[in-house]
Amino acid sequence: MPPRPGKPIRPNDLSVGEMAARAGVAVSTLHFYEAEGLIESWRTPANHRRYDRRELRRVAVIRVAQSLGIPLAEIRDILGGLPKGRAPNKAEWQAVSVAWRTELNARIARLEALRDDLDGCIGCGCLSMETCPLYNPADVKGRSGAGPRTWIDRESQIDHEAS
Amino acid sequence: MPPRPGKPIRPNDLSVGEMAARAGVAVSTLHFYEAEGLIESWRTPANHRRYDRRELRRVAVIRVAQSLGIPLAEIRDILGGLPKGRAPNKAEWQAVSVAWRTELNARIARLEALRDDLDGCIGCGCLSMETCPLYNPADVKGRSGAGPRTWIDRESQIDHEAS
DNA sequence: GCTTGACCTCAAGTGAACTTGAGGACGCAA
DNA sequence: TTGCGTCCTCAAGTTCACTTGAGGTCAAGC
Numbered sequence: 340m341p342p343r344p345g346k347p348i349r350p351n352d353l354s355v356g357e358m359a360a361r362a363g364v365a366v367s368t369l370h371f372y373e374a375e376g377l378i379e380s381w382r383t384p385a386n387h388r389r390y391d392r393r394e395l396r397r398v399a400v401i402r403v404a405q406s407l408g409i410p411l412a413e414i415r416d417i418l419g420g421l422p423k424g425r426a427p428n429k430a431e432w433q434a435v436s437v438a439w440r441t442e443l444n445a446r447i448a449r450l451e452a453l454r455d456d457l458d459g460c461i462g463c464g465c466l467s468m469e470t471c472p473l474y475n476p477a478d479v480k481g482r483s484g485a486g487p488r489t490w491i492d493r494e495s496q497i498d499h500e501a502s
Numbered sequence: 503m504p505p506r507p508g509k510p511i512r513p514n515d516l517s518v519g520e521m522a523a524r525a526g527v528a529v530s531t532l533h534f535y536e537a538e539g540l541i542e543s544w545r546t547p548a549n550h551r552r553y554d555r556r557e558l559r560r561v562a563v564i565r566v567a568q569s570l571g572i573p574l575a576e577i578r579d580i581l582g583g584l585p586k587g588r589a590p591n592k593a594e595w596q597a598v599s600v601a602w603r604t605e606l607n608a609r610i611a612r613l614e615a616l617r618d619d620l621d622g623c624i625g626c627g628c629l630s631m632e633t634c635p636l637y638n639p640a641d642v643k644g645r646s647g648a649g650p651r652t653w654i655d656r657e658s659q660i661d662h663e664a665s
Numbered sequence: 666g667c668t669t670g671a672c673c674t675c676a677a678g679t680g681a682a683c684t685t686g687a688g689g690a691c692g693c694a695a
Numbered sequence: 696t697t698g699c700g701t702c703c704t705c706a707a708g709t710t711c712a713c714t715t716g717a718g719g720t721c722a723a724g725c
Binding site: 356366370387484486 | 671672673674681682683684685
């Protein structure tokens, strides 16, 4: 590995390539996240990005949240509670954590309900989908227009009666 | 509501409009799901769709699974284990349920890990993201090329060390 | 002096999951 | 017979989350 261009003003900071390798994402993804305001970098005299190691953690949180179906816009909103240039203080961190916690608990509950519901269908011997209650919490985020429906925007409950 | 066109051969079956209203999705979504092989209908002499009430349940499962970030292709694979024209028997239903269960348990575990990890950051007093372990299970589904990365396809672990 | 490698920007392409729109059929009711 | 409501098909548009590609900069090494 040849020495990275740009003077080592903060030698512990990471280049895009290093970030990408460590976070397990493509360089283009980091460019994209930065353009979207999810992460932040400073530039060397050669106009190369440098990332504080803190950003590694941010990327990790973004990826985990994303893998759970949470769209980037929501992630940005929640991470937006954290300061960009410095370590978060207790109150800031707690606010973010509480926001996540509420959402994550709701999602865990839904997954468990789905799982237990499916199990119940076997346990109760009904052998079919018709008679089991399928739980659907109020998750109204009303959005309309074209495009995918990630993190479902439901206006109505699923009507679910026996056949 | 004027009587629906087409003779009432099976009067309990639902028209697209009725299905859409009850399932809380757009008519176009039902067309789409059918084109994708996720649900099924028969046609009246007037070429109108009619859905067995069973399909209502299928749509409900699809929507719940989707809201949890599971892509349609996976949902189709798993629901594919169920027969289309009749009620599933015990073995068929169990196979589907087991497949879901495994996946759902993994997702629940990840959510809990994320939640507890965030909580831990407050509990341990470190006040920052740098020193907490962020858990990332092996979730390799290797895919490359353009397009979004739903249900994350990771080739590498998130590297996560202190700053 | 030239190549190599890592980086840069900006525009355009891509796949998933839909929606929207154009153009048309059917059947009932005024 | 004109209108309404519900349905049909097929093509094209849209959003999200990226990737790919073209064209260029910069510093180090042969």
